[in-house]
Amino acid sequence: MTQDTRPARIAIVTVSDRASRGEYPDKGGPGAEDWLRATITSPMQITRRIIPDGRASVAETLRRLCDVENADLILITGGTGPAPRDETPEGMGDIMEKELPGFGEEMRRASLREVPTAILSRQTAGIRGKTLMITIPGKPSAIATCLDAVFAAVPYCLDLIGAARIETDPARIAAFRPKA
Ligand SMILES: Nc1ncnc2c1ncn2[C@@H]1O[C@H](COP(=O)(O)OP(=O)(O)OP(=O)(O)O)[C@@H](O)[C@H]1O
């Protein structure tokens, strides 16, 4: 395990046909950024993208963020459901090297306390190189629900893959590092 002390590079990708066309303002991207800024206390650089739904659109965007922009962490919101245009998991699946299914299991469990349709989301997480990618449903309120449920494991996951080290505000998320 190598430890990287540079500022963490974090990307937030909103996947939505209508938000990408400007038919409604994107609330997911700003919501995710606010959540991260309130939670992560170590230096970070956050970038945001809004892209249309679709397997190729998601795969190309994530590949570039991983391989060219060297993101440590990517949050992807939207396109995880069963509708024909919902292909975020397929797009991420095309470029990820390892899946971390526990993320999806726990995020769905937390969401199920709020909406019975939580089981319609195929959200998951995966690794490509030194990048952790986490998918979240498009509903803006799902961001806090899902990140609250899993983020305690994210700093150690980043340690394990050789990504930047991040610290969190323990009042919001107590990062768990079993070998610290
Ligand atoms: N990025 C977003 N910003 C604001 N609201 C959103 C966003 N994504 C989803 N929503 C809201 O959540 C609802 C359900 O999300 P869902 O992803 O199913 O939308 P959708 O109808 O598939 O959107 P789109 O056609 O743009 O992909 C949407 O109808 C919209 O009201």
Ligand SMILES: Nc1nc2c(c(=O)[nH]1)N[C@H]1C(S)=C(S)[C@@H](COP(=O)(O)O)O[C@H]1N2
């Ligand atoms: N926390 C939370 N999870 C949620 C929802 C929600 O409103 N809140 N919506 C569900 C619904 S209705 C769908 S269709 C799926 C997929 O949403 P997506 O296609 O926008 O990713 O997420 C599910 N998970």
